[in-house]
Amino acid sequence: MTPLDILGWVAASFGMASAFPQLFRLLRTRSSAGVSLSLFQLNAASTGAWSMHGFMVGVPQMQYPNMVLTISSLAVCVLVQRDRGRPLFPALLLPPVLSLVLFGTDVWLGPLVFGFIVAAPFVVGQVSQLRTMYASRDISGVSLPFLAVNFFVQSLWLTWGLLYGETSITVCASLLGTLSLVNLLYYLHRLARGTVVRGAPVADPAFAVEPAN
Secondary structure (H helix, E strand, O other): OOHHHHHHHHHHHHHHHOOHHHHHHHHHHOOOOOOOHHHHHHHHHHHHHHHHHHHHHOOHHHOHHHHHHHHHHHHHHHHHHHHOOOOOHHHHHHHHHHHHHHHHHHHHHOHHHHHHHHHHHHHHHHHHHHHHHHHOOOOOOOOHHHHHHHHHHHHHHHHHHHHHOOHHHHHHHHHHHHHHHHHHHHHHHHHHHOOOOOOOOOOOHHHOOOOOO
16 A cells, blocks of 8 residues: 555545534534534535545545445434424435436546536535524534544645546545635634634624524
C-alpha cells in the first residue's frame, strides 16, 4: 500500500465517521435545534452517488465508506423528522432518487462534469445549514465536532484528489471545503457570542427568527 493509498483511506475513514457526531448529539440531546434536514438529505444523496462512482472507477476508498456515510446521514434525517413530528417517507424519498440521477450524469457526461454536479447537493446542503444556523435563536442541536470533521475531511480529499489526479474529487472537495469552513467559522462566531446553548441570551436581533426546517 502506497502513502497515497493510506491518505485515501484516512480521508475515507474520517469521511465515513463525519455524520456520527451529529447523529450521537441528536440521540443524546433529543433536540434537532439548528440542524438542517436538507443538509443530511443532500449528503445522503451525494454520498450514495459517490459510492456508485467508486465502484465504477474501482477506487475502494470511495465505495463502502460512502455507503456507511449514506446510512448515517439517513439516520440523522429520521431523528430530525421524529423530533419535529413530521412524516418520514417524504424526507427519505429524495436521497435515493437524487443519488441515481447524479450517478447517471457520471456515466453520461464524465468525471469532470460529475464533479461539479455531484457537488451541487452538498453545496445546497451546506448553504442550508448556514441559513438555518443564522436564522435560529437556538443552535444547541448542531454538533461542533461534525462541522470540524466535515472541513477536515474535505481538506484530506482535496489533497488526495490533487495527488491522485481524480478530477471529480478535486472539484467537489474544493467547493465543499470552502463552504464547510464558512459553517465552522460561523458556529465558532456564535459560540464566542454565547448564542449557541439552549436558553442563552440573544443579543443580536438577526437571531430572533426561528428555523424554517
